[in-house]
Amino acid sequence: MGGKLSSNHNHHQHSNNTPLLQQTKHSNNNDNHQRIVLLGNTSSGKSTICEMIQYQKQHQADKSCNTYNLFYKVDSNTISKTIIEQILFASKDISIEAIIREYTNDCNNFDNSTLFALWNDQKFRNIYQSCQDSLNLFENVDIFVRKLKNHESFIPDIYIKGNSSGITEYDINFDDKKVTFVTAGGKTSERKKWNFCLQGNVSVLVYVVSLAEFNQSGYGDEKVNRMDESLKLYKELMTRVSNSGNNTRVVLLFTKPDIMMRKLRSYIEFGRLFETETLTDLSRIVNDYHERDVLNTIISSFLTETNNIYGKIPEYHIIQSISELDISQLAKLMLNNEKNRHYISNCLFEKISLVRCYQLVMAQQLTDLTIKCQL
Ligand SMILES: Nc1nc2c(ncn2[C@@H]2O[C@H](COP(=O)(O)OP(=O)(O)O)[C@@H](O)[C@H]2O)c(=O)[nH]1
């Protein structure tokens, strides 16, 4: 697993003696080679972002070619098998084996049809839900199953990805510009390689934070909260950037807003006090389940740290890394040097649903309703 695109990206060895965060020689819009470095905790979406950008570029370059096939490196049956095996391995619920045996006797041969059957079984879904966050299980099984059932063309391992290790470089051409996206694994054991990514020219340093990690524990360390860990790592990184004396462009990228919303709507507790002052850009975001309060609190904590250390507020964007629209907007913003715009994923501006309206009416909380028609 892990969805390695071996033909499209490279693993590199780096020497130890190049200075960190050298002032990039090409720092304006006319650069013909940029180096964009993405760092952040494990599972924050770094590889997904690079692969989605690479996929989109390839698709734009040759619309007639079946890009899905080029990127389709892992068969969906193999991914279904891995999903079931991981849930079986991770769960402490002894009934899981019996549930799986209701659908198959051959525990060496799970495939898509086994996953479809199990995913329809509420007992199996409950077990998955109960251990998902503590055991770092895949978060997009629902989307994966739905897309398979609808026979959609999609790259399965964009949604279900294993942890990456080492440094990976993706060379992508944007018109006359060559951009190298560099990422490194985010697990504790991988973080010492971050320095290598920062050697040499860095056009943009992107720090990626998953908004869904507020209730997750550190990878391999249950005592650590993953969001606190991300903030601590960010502080350390920013201190290094600041000490290097270079005016490196820093972008904070918040991912998984959809999963954050899903968690809050299932009444998973945020467990921290809300920041009272709301960032202007976030004021229009839905707040039925404190989505805006949570988002504002997380983002504000990162912005405050940057301001304390670096003396300025960095750019920030909120994207769903699996959304083609969000990815194309992000690529534009990073390459065009649009430093003052914050991109916020559309998924956070959901219109109020009929179900939610009904709930509000029943709770006598709906005091005013305006319906506008566009003819
Ligand atoms: N639903 C959803 N899933 C995401 C998002 N970003 C990343 N993922 C999923 O999170 C998992 C881990 O992402 P990955 O790119 O491997 O993280 P990395 O460890 O930072 O490289 C993958 O299965 C992605 O599909 C997002 O914004 N929304």
Ligand SMILES: [Mg+2]
């Ligand atoms: Mg990765």
